[in-house]
Amino acid sequence: MxxxxxxxxxxxxxxxxxxxxxxxxxxxxxxxxxxxxxxxxxxxxxxxxxxxxxxxxxxxxxxxxxxxxxxxxxxxxxxxxxxxxxxxxxxxxxxxxxxxxxxxxxxxxxxxxxxxxxxxxxxxxxxxxxxxxxxxxxxxxxxxxxxxxxxxxxLSADPEERGATPPWRMKTPRAHNTSTSASGPFGALRSLSRAAGSVPDALSGAKELTRGMPGPLPFTAPHTMFNVPISGARRFAAQSWPLSRMRAAAAATGTTLNDVVLAMCAGALREYLIAENNLPESSLIAMVPVSMRAANASGADDGGNSVGAALCDLGTDEPDPQRRLTRIQESMARTKSTLAKLTPLQILGLSAVNVAGLALPSVPWRHRGAPPFNIVISNVPGDERPRYWNGVRLEAVYPASIPLDGQALNLTTIGSGGSMHFGIVGCRRAVPHLQRLLTGLEQSLAELEAAL
Incomplete structure (x- = not known):
C-alpha cells in the first residue's frame, strides 16, 4: 500500500x-x-x-x-x-x-x-x-x-537501436523496499509530520502576495466565454510549427522561446474572441505551470505531481503584436524573479493561492465574478533530437491536457524533433470552432515575424 x-x-x-x-x-x-x-x-x-x-x-x-x-x-x-x-x-x-x-x-x-x-x-x-x-x-x-x-x-535517439520496451515495463525488476517512506503506517506518519512541518514555509510563500508581489494577482482576470461550467465532451486540435521560426523571433526581440509561445497563444486568443464578439476590455491572465521536479540521477520518476503555478499578463487588450510580446516578457520576468527568491515549499504556498478558486465547490456564484485566471497555457520541455521506436521515427507528439470547470480551454505545447507541437483541448459545448485557434497561432507568429 x-x-x-x-x-x-x-x-x-x-x-x-x-x-x-x-x-x-x-x-x-x-x-x-x-x-x-x-x-x-x-x-x-x-x-x-x-x-x-x-x-x-x-x-x-x-x-x-x-x-x-x-x-x-x-x-x-x-x-x-x-x-x-x-x-x-x-x-x-x-x-x-x-x-x-x-x-x-x-x-x-x-x-x-x-x-x-x-x-x-x-x-x-x-x-x-x-x-x-x-x-x-x-x-x-x-x-x-x-x-x-x-x-x-x-524511445531512442539511435535509429539503428532495437529492443525498445514500453514505458510501463520494468527492464530490471527490483525487490520491493519496505523502508520506503510512504509504504506503511509509519511511513504515512513520517510523511504527515514532514507535511505539517512544511506548513509555515508554504504559508510564507503565500504571504508574498501581501508583500508587494507584482501582478497579475489571482481573481483579477476579466470574465470570458472560457470561464463557464463545462460538460464532459471534448474537442481536440493540434498543429506543429518549426522551432527555427520561433527561435528566430525570440532572438530578434530579446525574448525567450517560452515568451514567444505565450505571445502566439495570446494573439490567437485575441483573434478568436474578436471573432466571437467576446474580447474583454482588460487583458486575459494565463496560469503557467512551473515544474518543481528535478530529474534524478537515474532518470526515473516516482510519479505524482510536483508543479507550481505562475500567473502571466497575456496583453490581449493590446493590438500591436510586439508590444503584446513585451508585456508578456515583462510579466514572466517579474514572476521568475519572485519565484527565484522562494523555496519549493514557498512556491507551493504561492501556487495554492493562485489556483485556490479551482478547488471551490460548484456553488451558484462561482462563475459570476472574476475567475482566478482565464486559461492554462503549458510549455512542456521535450527532446529536440529525432526519436525512434525500434527504428521507426516519431514525427510529432501533441499534448492533450485538462479543461476544468470554469476553465473551458487548455493550450499545451511540447518541443520535439525540431518542432513545437501545440495541443488544444476545449469543452465541446463551451468552445465552438476550436480549429480557428490554429489559424490564429499561425497569424500571430507571422505578425511577429513581419514586425521584426
Missing part, C-alpha cells in the same frame, strides 16, 4: 463525469512498409509480455468501506494488458480530421478506477500510412512533465 500525496488525492477528488482528470498525448510515427501491418506490429510490440509491469503503472485507488479511497494506492498484481493497450482503425477516408475526432472522444471518457489509471490506443487507417498512438494517464498518477519524460525514456 502506498499513501497518496494531498495533491494527487486532489486530482482524484476533483474528477466527475463532466471533469475527466487525465493528461494525454497523441504521437504520430512515420510510415514504414505496409500501413496495416505497421499498426498491428506496433500494437503487438506494446502489448506483448516484456516482463514485470513497473509499480507506478500498477497503481489504482485503494478501497475503503466499499468506496474508492483518497488516501492510498493499491498495486494491481493481475494487470490485463489487453484492456490497457488497444488497437483501433480510422474509418475512411482516414484523414487527420477523423483522427482528431477519435482522440476528442477518447479524451472525454473517464478512466476505470477499478484498474490502474492509464490506457494506450494504437490507431491505424490514416490515409498517409502513418500510425498514431494516443495515451492517457490520470493526473493523480503523474503530471504532464512526468508523462513526457516517461515516454521519452522508451
Amino acid at each position: 502506498t499513501f497518496m500525496s494531498p495533491l494527487d488525492a486532489m486530482f482524484l477528488a476533483m474528477e466527475s463525469r463532466e471533469h475527466p482528470m487525465h493528461v494525454g498525448g497523441l504521437s504520430l510515427f512515420e510510415h514504414t512498409g505496409d500501413p496495416e501491418g505497421f499498426a498491428r506490429d506496433l500494437f503487438e510490440e506494446l502489448a506483448r509480455d516484456h516482463g514485470a509491469v513497473a509499480p507506478l503503472f500498477r497503481r489504482r485507488p485503494g478501497r475503503s468501506l466499499g468506496s474508492f479511497s483518497l488516501l492510498h494506492w493499491e498495486l494491481d498484481n493481475d494487470i490485463d494488458l489487453d484492456f490497457h493497450v488497444r488497437l483501433l482503425s480510422l474509418p475512411a477516408p482516414g484523414r487527420v480530421r477523423e483522427l482528431l475526432e477519435l482522440v476528442s472522444m477518447l479524451h472525454g471518457s473517464l478512466l476505470d478506477r477499478h484498474r490502474p489509471l492509464w490506457e494506450v490506443y494504437v490507431i491505424g487507417g490514416l490515409a498517409d500510412g502513418r500510425v498514431a498512438v494516443y495515451s492517457k494517464t490520470h493526473h493523480a498518477l503523474m503530471d504532464g512533465i512526468t508523462a513526457v519524460r516517461t515516454w521519452q525514456r522508451a
